[in-house]
Amino acid sequence: MPTGVIFNSMSILIGGLLGGFFGSKMSDSFKTQLTTIFGSASLAMGIYLIAPMKSMPAVIFSLIIGTAFGLIIHFGDWIAKGAGQMQKGMNKIMPHSQNKIGEAEFIQTFVTVLVLFCASGTGIYGSLYEGMTGDPSILIAKSALDFFTAMIFAASLGFVVCSISVPNFIIFFLLFLLAGFIYPLTTPDMIADFKAVGGILILATGFRILNLKMFPVADMIPAMVVIMPISWAWTNIVMPLLK
Template sequence: MIIGPYINSSAVLIGASTGAALSARIPANVRTAMPLTFGAASMAMGVVMISQVAHMPVMVLASILGALIGELIGLEGAIGKLGASTKAVIDKVAPAPKGITQAEFLEKFVAILVLFGASGTGIFGAMNEGMTGDATILIAKSFLDLFTAAIFAITLGYSVATIAVVVLAVQLLLAYGATLIMPLTSVPMIADFKAVGGLIMLATGLRISGIKMFPVANMLPALVLAMPITALWMRVF
């Protein structure tokens, strides 16, 4: 029975709802400092995943081609419009806290959408549970997401809670599709896939921390390319 996606999405929903409800009671220094910590945590997780790469050229090539595809199709722009629409609907019922501009909202919303819904940990965890029934990776991720969602909801409001739907849909699709995908993979393919996910998490951490606004959503196609390029690389070299 698949349980990880439900636990992870529930953690995002509960954390975001709690953070938004208590936003007025949270000190300003906490609102400022905690996203920096979560950004650093995302970067650290990304570095660990990158260090497990099997073929460095594959990671680089997949990342470049994936980012190019994302830029050409305007993936981040599309996600940004979705985020703006979500904010407009949610604000009619529960307005977001004041003090954040539309541009700042979209920057942070896209970053945390990638962090929650498209991180290498979440994707690999869902696929792993689908094949082995082991939900421990997603459960561990849920603890981090619970607090991360709460902190970001303090600034962004209840809109963060809608990301739980994306998390659930993506992870269920991967978990149930893993029975078809995983038999076609190898250890090096999974390692390179995780490394590409780690690179995206590193960029996400830099964005959350406000160091560099990487277009992280445009980098997501690299996850689709990672395994096929690894398979081709192993045949050729």
């Protein structure tokens, strides 16, 4: 049973509901200060995940290739369009769930939160790890931060944050099911490089949350798909040739 996957998705759903219901009772100053803390936490998580990387060239190549591919196919634009559709759908379910910020700011913030929840190296690795070992501890630990993050951002974005729990569950559940095929093909070095790429995405997300730099985090997501084969090729093909 995917206990960790369910727990993580429920933390986003419940946190989003609480933020949507009680967000109006929070002062703007309170929400701004907490958002700053979450941005700082994202920076710290990103640095922590990047530190153990094994093949820096493989990680850099993956980021360049993956982001270039994401920009070419306008991956971020597709996610932004999906965010708009999710907002419209939630407004039909809850007519009073309209957020109080402009459309451009809404899309920017929503994409940032979507990536933070669904494309983190910790979440993806945690899903694979639970699928192989049955241990949900990684995802449960992630859920603690996701709960409060969802609550705070729902205070500004509205109940639409709850809808992120759906793609979050689908992505992590599929990884949980595929773990038996994917995980045995990996090595500790590949996992470390994979988590490093996820850490860079989380680091970039932290910069977005703090409004320091608007990295194209959605377009960077394909880097997480190509890092493992590139990491393997670098370690087993390129490095022996350089010796």
